[in-house]
Amino acid sequence: MTLKFPIFMDAQSTTPADPRVVEAMLPYFTERFGHPASRNHPFGWEAESAVDGARERLARLIGARDPKELVFTSGGTESINLALKGVAEMYREKGTHIVTTAIEQRAGMDVCKRVERQGFTVSYVPVQADGLVDVEAIRAALSDKTILISVMFANNEIGTIQNIATIGRLAKDRGILFHTDATQAVGKVPVDVEAMGIDLLSCTAHLIYGPKGVGALYVRRKGPRVRLAPLFDGGGHERGMRSGTLPVPLVVGFGRAAEICREVMPEEGARLKGLRDRLQDLILSSVDEAYLNGHPERRLPHNLNISFAYVEGESVLMGLNKETALSSGSACTSSTLEPSYVIGALGPAPSWPTPRSGSACTGSRRPRKWSTSGSARSRSSSDSVTCRLSTNWLKRVSISNRLSGKPSRRGRGPWPTATRWLTTTTIPATWGPSPRTLRAWAPAWSAPPSAATS
Numbered sequence: 001m002t003l004k005f006p007i008f009m010d011a012q013s014t015t016p017a018d019p020r021v022v023e024a025m026l027p028y029f030t031e032r033f034g035h036p037a038s039r040n041h042p043f044g045w046e047a048e049s050a051v052d053g054a055r056e057r058l059a060r061l062i063g064a065r066d067p068k069e070l071v072f073t074s075g076g077t078e079s080i081n082l083a084l085k086g087v088a089e090m091y092r093e094k095g096t097h098i099v100t101t102a103i104e105q106r107a108g109m110d111v112c113k114r115v116e117r118q119g120f121t122v123s124y125v126p127v128q129a130d131g132l133v134d135v136e137a138i139r140a141a142l143s144d145k146t147i148l149i150s151v152m153f154a155n156n157e158i159g160t161i162q163n164i165a166t167i168g169r170l171a172k173d174r175g176i177l178f179h180t181d182a183t184q185a186v187g188k189v190p191v192d193v194e195a196m197g198i199d200l201l202s203c204t205a206h207l208i209y210g211p212k213g214v215g216a217l218y219v220r221r222k223g224p225r226v227r228l229a230p231l232f233d234g235g236g237h238e239r240g241m242r243s244g245t246l247p248v249p250l251v252v253g254f255g256r257a258a259e260i261c262r263e264v265m266p267e268e269g270a271r272l273k274g275l276r277d278r279l280q281d282l283i284l285s286s287v288d289e290a291y292l293n294g295h296p297e298r299r300l301p302h303n304l305n306i307s308f309a310y311v312e313g314e315s316v317l318m319g320l321n322k323e324t325a326l327s328s329g330s331a332c333t334s335s336t337l338e339p340s341y342v343i344g345a346l347g348p349a350p351s352w353p354t355p356r357s358g359s360a361c362t363g364s365r366r367p368r369k370w371s372t373s374g375s376a377r378s379r380s381s382s383d384s385v386t387c388r389l390s391t392n393w394l395k396r397v398s399i400s401n402r403l404s405g406k407p408s409r410r411g412r413g414p415w416p417t418a419t420r421w422l423t424t425t426t427i428p429a430t431w432g433p434s435p436r437t438l439r440a441w442a443p444a445w446s447a448p449p450s451a452a453t454s
């Protein structure tokens, strides 16, 4: 197998469209170009039927009883906006309090800030050191005025998967609506809106090998029937919740991507987890002061997020990006040098008993090419890191730590305070393994994709 550089290891920012998805989409740009709301001729019927098919496929993937419960949007960001603002406006008379977490993706955070400016109160429940939110802390935050609980299904940086079904039950018991941003989870791990008591669920196509620019919001129709104020006015499409002509080719691609994910999820999850675990073991056993971020078990199978003490993130990023695409944080905040608020929310230092006990990585399904991706960051108070995942390079980081006089804390537990994590070692941009080194190491990761994905 020939490796093609740069290797994409940033699959929590986006994924490539599966060729089967593109193939399904193509006719809807040209010969099947009808408007799905044109009720009077076959062009419209054909388009409507394609949209209905996509709705059914997506409904099956998330366990929705009725495909009509899915509203197509332009992506995860719009879905989250529609869910949170739509509930806030529609249920304002009932209450003006929302409960969410401190590690929601930017869209969730920013919508909460906006509704706060409009008179709502938002409780940002902190997470534990492993990224899990304590359900009792959510319970404690609820009040008579709470109209919505919004908790992301799986985090886009550390991959931690929340106790969604427990939170769903709590919401139901208290008669409060429950939204989850499942953008990272749908298609990767089992999601079931019925079994998990989810009333609103946001997702997007571009993270499941579908096209960019299309997403969906699941809106429960029964028990309870959720009502939303639309974000904008217009033709009243999508049951009045999202006006505007549907991008039929994108919707068709989303449906096909959902169908493929449903078919391959068990094998793909196991395959990526195997690769991720190997990578994790390799890094944690090769590098002093490398610590896993997030929950050791409750995590997305393709996610790996690691902190390196003393390493300056941006220097490392610059040294790596010719051969390996990794990230030091969410794609929407990559233009800033601010440290990740998600990593910050985990607390000053890792608190798991041994730094080698956990795992995570961001991998992708690449039908014909090399296959996995990862993200690693420095959990310093000032910076974060993305690193080229080569043993040689990692050893160099380790050596450079020693040369710079940093004592190893291996076997002596985590650093006691965040200030101990201040980055002091700068890795020159030229540092890193040669393509030859990387090639020698990478075949372990180049296991062919499962038959189901090829």
Ligand SMILES: Cc1ncc(COP(=O)(O)O)c(C=O)c1O
Pocket (backbone or CB within 6 Å): 012, 013, 074, 075, 076, 077, 078, 105, 107, 152, 154, 155, 156, 181, 183, 184, 203, 204, 205, 206, 207, 214, 215
């Ligand atoms: C957790 C999470 N929520 C929301 C979004 C936004 O989705 P979109 O890019 O489709 O707007 C993303 C994007 O990666 C995400 O990871």
